[in-house]
Amino acid sequence: MLIDKMITLENVWFSYEDEHYVLRNISLSVCEGVTVIKGPNGSGKTTLLKIASLLLKPKKGHVIVEGTSFWSASRSVREKLRRKVVYVHEKPYLFKGTVYDNIAYPLKIRGYDLSRVVDVAKEFGVGKILNTNVNELSAGMRQLVALARTFVFKPKYVFLDEPLANLDDENKSRIIRIIEKYARKGIAIVVATHMNINFRKEIVSKIAFMNNGVIVKVSKYK
Amino acid sequence: MEGLYQEVLAITLRTLWISGTATILAISWSIPLSLILISSKNRISIFIQDFFNALISLPTVVLGLALYLILSKSGPLGFLGLLYTPLAISIGQSILITPILVSMITSSFQKLRDEVWETAITLGASEFQASIALLREGTLLLIRAILAGFNRAVGELGVALIVGGNIKGFTRVLTTTIALELTKGNFELAIYLGIVLLTLSTIVTVAIRSLGLRGAYR
Numbered sequence A: 001m002l003i004d005k006m007i008t009l010e011n012v013w014f015s016y017e018d019e020h021y022v023l024r025n026i027s028l029s030v031c032e033g034v035t036v037i038k039g040p041n042g043s044g045k046t047t048l049l050k051i052a053s054l055l056l057k058p059k060k061g062h063v064i065v066e067g068t069s070f071w072s073a074s075r076s077v078r079e080k081l082r083r084k085v086v087y088v089h090e091k092p093y094l095f096k097g098t099v100y101d102n103i104a105y106p107l108k109i110r111g112y113d114l115s116r117v118v119d120v121a122k123e124f125g126v127g128k129i130l131n132t133n134v135n136e137l138s139a140g141m142r143q144l145v146a147l148a149r150t151f152v153f154k155p156k157y158v159f160l161d162e163p164l165a166n167l168d169d170e171n172k173s174r175i176i177r178i179i180e181k182y183a184r185k186g187i188a189i190v191v192a193t194h195m196n197i198n199f200r201k202e203i204v205s206k207i208a209f210m211n212n213g214v215i216v217k218v219s220k221y222k
Numbered sequence B: 001m002e003g004l005y006q007e008v009l010a011i012t013l014r015t016l017w018i019s020g021t022a023t024i025l026a027i028s029w030s031i032p033l034s035l036i037l038i039s040s041k042n043r044i045s046i047f048i049q050d051f052f053n054a055l056i057s058l059p060t061v062v063l064g065l066a067l068y069l070i071l072s073k074s075g076p077l078g079f080l081g082l083l084y085t086p087l088a089i090s091i092g093q094s095i096l097i098t099p100i101l102v103s104m105i106t107s108s109f110q111k112l113r114d115e116v117w118e119t120a121i122t123l124g125a126s127e128f129q130a131s132i133a134l135l136r137e138g139t140l141l142l143i144r145a146i147l148a149g150f151n152r153a154v155g156e157l158g159v160a161l162i163v164g165g166n167i168k169g170f171t172r173v174l175t176t177t178i179a180l181e182l183t184k185g186n187f188e189l190a191i192y193l194g195i196v197l198l199t200l201s202t203i204v205t206v207a208i209r210s211l212g213l214r215g216a217y218r
């Protein structure tokens, strides 16, 4: 595994308010395939994902992205690195407008061609509702739209927070299949969950178990 | 009757023009300032927000007096010759409503900011693009704040009276005319103008309410 092709957290500490650390001395590297972060409610999974996806700045420690210490880098370097990384909230926010508008957004701001939107929407099972206003979607539909919007711009690192919440069995297996497909293509996908998700064994590179702000165990498979 | 009607119309239009200008001026700095305040969640930004919150209830005569001292001939900006002009009223009112705009925008955008900002940034937006997304998502909230500011500007008396001087056909607006006509015992015109003022602010208030509701059902 190439060091310069991944995101690594080194001795990361984080607190939302002063003095109370909700992450303590976390070291973890994210590489190709699926990394699962498991832990009970409040153990720090979401916080960890937001740090690894470059949204939150650690109080102590480093976040190394492809060999560069992210928070010491210049603004322009940070913007460039950030564009390879995407975080999907457990209750994703959809922009006002249609399903199409949302899936097209990451392409538009990058100035990319929008022709992929329709295919990706079909892949995620939302091809028939492209012109629907997002106000009218169910929670599960919103989740699918958010996932389509995530994969449409070919990110290299994808952080999914409880991606199967709100989904029925059919859509659960659809999303698992899609995650596996993109993982096979070489995208690093990190899934935080308190559930048991049955990914194919050969896809999962590691499972990190969290409890109360620390990683208590890492099982590696590759 | 004809003359009365024309006078009411002229004063109403002048009021809308002066307070509209004030609102546009206030928007031009309140929106960027609010965006800066909500994107930096540090102690200074919280202090500034509290400060603006406290300034909402600033008495208009105090602001009028301060502006008078600054704009009068012997004041530091006396050379501009702004005292007793419509622009002086607009400037005064724009300062008056800035705290309302900043407080309403920052408080209503706080939650929206967390969601929209995070989503836009993680999907690859630059900070500028994320700000655009935030404004677009918050358009209704923004219009609401702007209407509230406009309403306050139209209805205030102290600034318009002190720095406007209530000059007939030039700086005379709804509130100052009502005050003047009453002291002259001219109740008819005062009541007409009062009705216009009440109607204006009712329309704006209803608009604010209904925008608030639509925002809530987002």
Ligand SMILES: Nc1ncnc2c1ncn2[C@@H]1O[C@H](COP(=O)(O)OP(=O)(O)OP(=O)(O)O)[C@@H](O)[C@H]1O
Residues within 6 Å of the ligand: A016, A017, A022, A039, A040, A041, A042, A043, A044, A045, A046, A047, A048, A194
């Ligand atoms: N915005 C915040 N401000 C203050 N404390 C927070 C904030 N977000 C989370 N926390 C605290 O940080 C700790 C870790 O929360 P986090 O959301 O990372 O856990 P989680 O493992 O994702 O939980 P869940 O399974 O419920 O999503 C918790 O104690 C929580 O109360």
Ligand SMILES: [Mg+2]
Residues within 6 Å of the ligand: A045, A046, A047, A090, A161
């Ligand atoms: Mg969580």
